[in-house]
Amino acid sequence: MARTAIAARRLPVAATRAARPAEGLWRLTWRRFCAHRLGLAGLAVVGSIALASLLAPWITPYDPNKTNLDAMLQGPSAAHPFGTDELGRDLFTRVLYGGRVSLAVGVLSVALAVTIGTSAGALAGYYGGRLDNVLMRVVDFMISLPSLFVLILLATLYGTKPATIVLVIGGLRWMGTARLVRASFLSLREQEFVQAARCLGASSGRIIVRHLLPNALGPVIVAASLGVAGAILAESSLSFLGLGIQPPMASWGNMLRNAQDQLLRAPWTAFFPGLMIFVSVLSINYVGDGLRDALDARRPLSRSGAGETG
């Protein structure tokens, strides 16, 4: 792995560093990330939202699906911090429970997309030749599809269960990761440590997984975190159009859909769910930005010519 390759050469770095053990990649990345205030703030915000969503039953006394026609369309108040919707349900509660769905779908679909994309990119980048050609044609093809159209089509045809939505969104977002990983692999393939590993008899699989992948992960992590933001937007768009998470299950997107009819009387029903989407996506984008700076290849460390891609 990269760590062994680097730690093995005792580079003549400044004497002050020799006093500490060589810093691992992840520890260093975390330190650099923390120096990026906006990224840290973003992580704190989205983390709180996620935590609040998970702990929703302990935070609010209301049932997100229980209708209460006595309390329809009330504005924000002490009892209902975000107001109530057209069926008398507390909006704050629904926003929290909806956060579970929206955030989970976002993270899971990106996990799927990154898995597919990394595998495809790794295979294309390492083996090259016909496999590379075929895989890249597939990528080009999928990029040319208007994605919302395809999402709508697939959701209509194959149903709107949350699992299907995750599959569909994830299945349409892997191409960026594939290209990134392929590019990294193409440049890393010729580095000396790979040749050394081959000489030592490492199989292709071992080289890919233990040597190439860890070095290629930097841009993938950045793309993944930004991808979560995009996936949340995609799920919200689908739900907004009525083809994503179905009511009564709350999702920020379908709450906005219901709010369309109430714009005149109760604009807060549209304001708060959308605000949550905006704040989450914004925070995640800041996190991604911070990660990108933290993983930047132009580090002051003297990893001369190790060919790390940042």
Next chain:
Amino acid sequence: MTRYLVRRLLQAIPLLLGITLVIFLVLRATPGGPLSLYDADPNVTAEDLVRLRHQLGLDQPVPVQYVRWLWAFLHGDWGWSIVTKRPVLQMVAERLPNTLVLMGIAFVATLALAIPAAVLSATRQYSLFDHVATTLAFAGHSLPAFWIGLLLIALFSVKLHWLPAGGMATLGAPFSVLDRLRHLILPVLTLSLYDAAHYTRYLRAGLLDVLHQEYVRTAYAKGLSERAVIQGHVLKNAAIPLVTVIMLDLPQLFSGALITETIFAWPGMGRLFWEAAGRVDYPVLMGLFTVASALVILFNLLGDVVYAWLDPRIRYG
């Protein structure tokens, strides 16, 4: 240049055919098949179904069906909508110009916002304007389009009554350019904000890269005004990564248009697609998909032309 274009065109055709084939197969492979909408209809007997299958050619092997569809399509016969019984070509032709108008004006608005913002930001780096602009661009990039659309309607239409809440023109009123423009403002704003923010960031990064090059410094040293330097040297070179991003983003332009059309009841292709998808209206879906994909590929080709014009190295490469 012509050879480059011809080559790209020849590459585009198999791509388009491939897309239509895949969509065709996806639609055919749905549970229930194209005639499933008759399942619940008590008036449709089993014999009727058999007759319908034969009439619509559904009892033929799938490759034959595809070729028949393709042949008819290329001859202008796009079938009839299962829902409205009208010719698909006519339905699409009614809606397509509206979408193109919306997308075109939104694209112009996007560039009109992004280019000056990015240029001012990059030339006055670290100034107040730069900080405000980058923050706004970052925030704009995270805004869900449907949220901002709804909020704009709530503010400008419902509360202030300044602008209409939807549609392309006031019903029943005689044609008036001003009226059309008033109806365009909110949808265009919704559609262009996200992309304007996105492009501002990319263009700014590209500009910053170029501005630090030595040939730019030479240009300033020669005594050229800032305007001449930017227009003559910097913009063209900085535009190259931007054009790449725009080209890659083009398929998403339709997605954005779809949502905007739905919110603002704009009679365009996107909304037609959504309505047709809801009722699984196969002929309309095939027609719309093909048109949308063809447009995406066409815009990509246009993007390549612009690319080759901006960077002479590509033409001869």
